[in-house]
Amino acid sequence: MSGTRIHRTGTPNVIPSSDGKLTLSIPLQIKRRSGRKLVTLPNGEIAKPRPWDVAATPLQLALARGHRWLAMLESGEAKSLKEIAARESVDNSYVSRMVNLTTLAPEIVAAILDDTLPDHIILFDLAVDPPALWEEQRERIKSASST
Template identity: 65%
Template sequence: MNEILIDKTGQPEVITASDGSLTIAVPIRIKRRGSRKAVALPDGSAVQPRPWDDTPTPIQLALARGHRWLAMVESGEARTLSEVAEREGMDRAYVSRMVNLTTLAPDIVAAILDETLPPEVTLFDLASGTPLLWDEQRAIIDR
């Protein structure tokens, strides 16, 4: 059997078998990126995503919208969330839920951005009735 082993430095080691078969062992770690998977190499570096994999996830877009809409109110560009909703052509309740995302704990925001939230946590879980205490928010994720 032919066997190619790649050590942590990325250097392959070729082992030849008498029956001509080939086995390839590659030390990689598969990391979840939203609904996609990413490869982490043994040295800790990540494989760069293909250009079409750079699209933000829906929860990342919602987080960005929430911050943008809150900034519109804080800067005086809009007086209320109702005004923001009207300008954006969105439902006021939707705008309010997305603005709720601006109160998330920093580690939850980081998990959203690096796509490491548990798959069972939904946008609705985080945006509707979001507790203000970060420990309570973390409890939503840890259930």
């Protein structure tokens, strides 16, 4: 059912049947965001997911991976990004980009963890050549959000 979207608007309908049962029709929207489904209720609120239904987004996984790899470097467990790339069977540049995520401004990290970044901000936007100054990072996010 990937790619399926349900769009209905209006108010809930109660349909009585001759055997005394009721059928309740509730208009809702199901959208995909970061690989997870969000249900929008008729009043416009987004239904809160159950804790056991929440999986980490790809951006959250990338952030965790970058911090794990940085910790490996700092502890001496790995001597270089190339060594980490060889251990993980990934490209050197991928490891470098994930480690770049560890330099993001605290508000950006919080937005990643809370999954509140705008949908159009992708991993590439954050991991490739991030500005060293947090203010410049914030401006990059704002300018990407306004386009």
